[in-house]
Amino acid sequence: MESALNLTGKLVFLLVLIYGCYGDLQDLSGKVFVIPMTTSTSHVKLHANVSKPISAMTMCQRFNSEQERGQSLFSLATQSHDNDLLLYKRSMGVYRVHIRGDVLDFFSLPDSKNEWISICWTWDSTTGLTQLWVNGKRSARRILKPDTSVTGTPSIMLVQEQDSYGGGFDSSQSFVGEVTDVHFWDSVISPCEIQMYMELNKFTAGNILNWKDLQFSIEGKVFIEKSEFRNECYNY
Template structure:
């Protein structure tokens, strides 16, 4: 009986589930190199453009990974990373560029969006509605198929090689990814918690994921209304 219960718990932990997570958040309560959430994208394609938006809450000022997409050819296929003193990095196809001078509110919810366009070779970040300058990033590059997408850890290789000192500690919610550059008015809608088009690659309203290690799903405790426009 104990063995059957153990096998049930293992399968429950390692089986992807799809949920509407509106009003919920993933909490990473301790620093570790074992806790993460693996996300399953709704489409499997080569990306030439992309946008990722999310909200995070943390009291750490050290390095930590906010969104890690790895591919068999590039460990940092698409990475959103926060450095000390409010500097953020956006990485695409293993090329990383820093974005200093953006908001960095500890113990507050922060809204973060990153965009990338291969044709223009430009990347940009938005934090709490404040935009960065556009910077040269991976011109002509691509994000390959079969991505490994994780919250809570930074992948130094495809699907693994986690560093405890770069793990995320705090709460993450409202994760969306699009296969195009989201226009500024839609980014502002996301920041302001008003109607926006959910991600067509990842959508918080229909998220397929697996939790591993010490990760808890909790109420996000954000005083807002989740007025989200349906796709189509």
């Protein structure tokens, strides 16, 4: 009986520990993450159940920033690659994508300070084709890392770029501003779905990350506030 009680106690402690670290699933509709200052510590860790290698993907988010310098928008690292999937805004209108350590730059895409930017990034390892959509404008299709996949337990971060698995942050690469509507699919969603996301119409939420059903943890100076970006007039 005593051993059974001890086992039960350990299981309860483990569940409390998991719950305390990861938190509950939350519907963040109409909310934004606010990152008001440059730091090398503040970040949002997104917790996702990825049960199989990622061989295709779409990531969408909206952001608003007054910064002109480089900033990390989305960072997915594994034990084997710190830049497994990284979306980085190098400068105004210049976006860089990393897949398993290889890099491509996209130029002359929409960008404005202190205005909301909606961005989606797709990649299909079958062909290697990857592209960005920014405020409804699609980039040219490019080839990056065909015939490969992202394997291992992912560490997914907003605000900071991971130069090591779950860490290695550099304040000069950190994002300052607001982020909302983050979604991630383990497939390339259709151009129609992307346009619906861009135009604030109804779309199929991400099956890996879903802003309406998100599990996350916050470290440092990151706040959750109401967004002025969406109102009841939108059919979302």
